[in-house]
Amino acid sequence: MATESHISVNGHTHVLYKTNALSQVELVQQSLDFYEHLDERRSVREYADTPVPKEVIETLIKTASTAPSGAHKQPWTFCAVSNAALKTKIREAAEAEEKVSYESRMSERWKKDLEPMGTNMYKPFLEIAPWLIIVFKKVHDIGENGEKVNNYYVNESVGIASGMLITAIHNAGLVTLTHTPSPMNFLAKLLNRPSNERAFLLLPVGYPKTPTYVPDIKRKPIEAISEFYE
Ligand code: IYR
Numbered sequence: 059m060a061t062e063s064h065i066s067v068n069g070h071t072h073v074l075y076k077t078n079a080l081s082q083v084e085l086v087q088q089s090l091d092f093y094e095h096l097d098e099r100r101s102v103r104e105y106a107d108t109p110v111p112k113e114v115i116e117t118l119i120k121t122a123s124t125a126p127s128g129a130h131k132q133p134w135t136f137c138a139v140s141n142a143a144l145k146t147k148i149r150e151a152a153e154a155e156e157k158v159s160y161e162s163r164m165s166e167r168w169k170k171d172l173e174p175m176g177t178n179m180y181k182p183f184l185e186i187a188p189w190l191i192i193v194f195k196k197v198h199d200i201g202e203n204g205e206k207v208n209n210y211y212v213n214e215s216v217g218i219a220s221g222m223l224i225t226a227i228h229n230a231g232l233v234t235l236t237h238t239p240s241p242m243n244f245l246a247k248l249l250n251r252p253s254n255e256r257a258f259l260l261l262p263v264g265y266p267k268t269p270t271y272v273p274d275i276k277r278k279p280i281e282a283i284s285e286f287y288e
Contacts, residue, residue: 122223128210149184187262
């Protein structure tokens with residue numbers, strides 16, 4: 059029987075999936091190449107002010123939005139900011155929250171754990187990086203008559219999309235940082251977001267400052283992060 063280009067499931071069209079099966083040898087090599095490429099990704103806190111074209115940011119966002127999501131609701135909005143005045147407002151508000159966090163909200167243990175990263179309350183990258191991408195999660199959608207429409211597994215979905223965005227940024231030869239000023243609600247206000255959106259993550263995007271140094275961290279070996287049941 060000839061393979062159909064599409065079929066019907068519950069009255070909905072399903073299209074033929076384009077498979078991408080590799081030979082065993084290619085499979086081993088391709089997975090290894092990608093691991094080695096991603097193993098070079100590092101969180102970078104110092105940026106060059108070199109511009110990055112808007113088109114690139116749009117492509118990175120489209121890549122993130124290929125992520126799987128609960129019932130394919132894609133419960134996210136990626137806000138991309140290059141406007142200098144707005145970046146300054148974001149920096150000022152983030153630093154105001156971070157000051158309180160570092161001075162009173164974070165435990166001594168937490169601050170000790172962060173010592174190797176060399177973080178502090180000052181966030182110049184929020185003005186220097188050419189783009190800030192603020193990821194918002196949609197806790198629900200808003201229907202035609204203003205009613206709440208459910209989304210599913212919102213944190214998981216937006217977390218996966220954010221991971222794919224970080225991967226895409228690295229793949230483009232750019233750098234980013236998962237910045238989470240806490241609390242983050244100032245971002246919804248500054249960016250005029252609708253009532254169903256909550257800030258999830260802030261990612262500065264750009265080229266690293268040259269030279270840039272990053273903490274000499276090591277990643278856990280396979281034995282420490284996995285268990286095989288064969
Ligand atoms: N949000 C603060 C503190 C901070 C917390 C964690 I957990 C980090 O891995 C890094 C920083 C800041 O951005 O400095």
